[in-house]
Amino acid sequence: MPVKRLSITITGRVQGVGYRYFAQDAANALGLSGWVRNNFDRSVECEVQGEAADLKRFCESLREGPPLSRVTNVASCELPVVKGERSGFEITT
DSSP states (O other): OOEEEEEEEEEEEOSSSSHHHHHHHHHHHHTOEEEEEEOTTSOEEEEEEEEHHHHHHHHHHHHHOOTTOEEEEEEEEEEOOOTTOOSSEEEOO
16 A cells, blocks of 8 residues: 555644544554644644555544544645654644
């Protein structure tokens, strides 16, 4: 399977509800690498890299979100793959 990298922005009620931890758990369960953070505009942003099928499942999880969230939009765009990407998915500021 080809490896891809995505930049994803999630909007809605996604801050203060454990969304970043939810995203981190979902990414780690799929073996994806990258990061997630809160933005000042109350959206959540992440960059994630892995196999295309796993990225699709990850995006599906992001659309659902944790129980207290209310996701209104998940927008993604493809980025160049980063060679030598660190393994793991972390929460950044």
